[in-house]
Amino acid sequence: MVGPKKKGLVFRYLFALVLLLIMIYPYIYMVLNSFADWSQVDKKFFPTEYSLKSWEWLLGGGESVIPRPWINAFFNSFIVSAGSTILMMVSAVMVSYALAKIHFKGRDTINNVVLFQMFFPAIILLIPTFLVIQKVGMYDSYWGMILPKAMSLWAVFMYTNFFKAIPDTFIEAAKLDGASEMQIMFKIVLPMSKSITTVIFLFLFMERWTELLWDMLVAKSDNMLTLNVLLSQMFGPYGGYPGPMYAASVLLTLPIIIIFLLFAKKFQEGMQFTLK
Structure with a gap:
């Protein structure tokens, strides 16, 4: 029994x-x-x-006059997401290391400002940022979609808290050996932060990959459209082709699933730290 x-x-x-x-x-x-x-x-x-008719129709270009628009949009999304994520990671590491391990006047004030800014909705700065991008000639370009997303205050906050938990003895020993701040940051501190780096990378890449509003504003020409923008625009003209629309949605989610599966173990370790 x-x-x-x-x-x-x-x-x-x-x-x-x-x-x-x-x-x-x-x-x-x-x-x-x-x-x-x-x-x-x-x-x-x-x-x-x-x-495979839906996939053949989708990857073949469907009824669009542009050859293979979905493949082009997929690579646009990858370039924009990868570029933005790399810049966000690098800037977050450098800012967070300074806030966590370098003593200077006003450090606590900057920490509070970073925390305070996290409560502001990003849409408040949407129009000013768009006008700046337009004036400097980055409208309808990769840089126009990448640079405004090159800083993540959430990533700075996460890295700062993690770096504070790293003992200062490691940094002091490296300085005695003649290591510079950049060497300490990228060769000692960052390798010790693999778990939290994985969490931050996954969240930043996923957030940028699914971005719609900003890319919709900046991308004007058909050749610059990202997959999200193209998918949102195609619901009208391609509404009579639900199969290819489902295929496009699968194509949109596939990179996120693959990346998550590749880094699942490190992601779990990083989440354990964030929940402490």
Whole structure:
């Protein structure tokens, strides 16, 4: 006979499994319909006939006059997201190291300003930033989409708290050996921060990859559209092609899933620190 404790454990596992299926079913539905025969798209919970027609239509360019717009938009999203994330990471590391490990007048004030600025919604600066980008000639360019997203106060806050937990003895020993602040920062402090770096990288890349409003304002020409912008614009003209729209949505989410799976272990370690 199965004891009461085992029955309770089995029930909890089944309940958790049901909740998990409910949470991931929309994504499963999206993936299945991207491969479903067009006659069954949005007609059944689980399509029974499948084909690659939606993907062939999508990757072939569909009815667009631009050759392969979705592939071009995918690479635009990758360039913009990767560039912005790298700049955000580098700037956050440098600012956070100074705030955490270098003693200078006004350091506490800057820390408070960073914390205070995190409570401001980013949309407040949307119009001023757009006007500046337009005046300096970066409108409808990669730099116009990348540079305004080159600083993350959230990343500065996370790195600063982590760097403060690193013993100063490591830094003092490196200085006695003649290491500069840049060498200490990138060769000692940063390698000791792999777990939190993974968390910050994943969140920053995901946030930038899913950005819509800013890219929609800055990207004017069809060749500069990111995948998010193209997908949002295609709901009207391509509304009669739900299969390819599901395929485009899968294409949009695929990099995030792959990156998360690659860094899952470090992500868990970093999250343990952030929850302490």
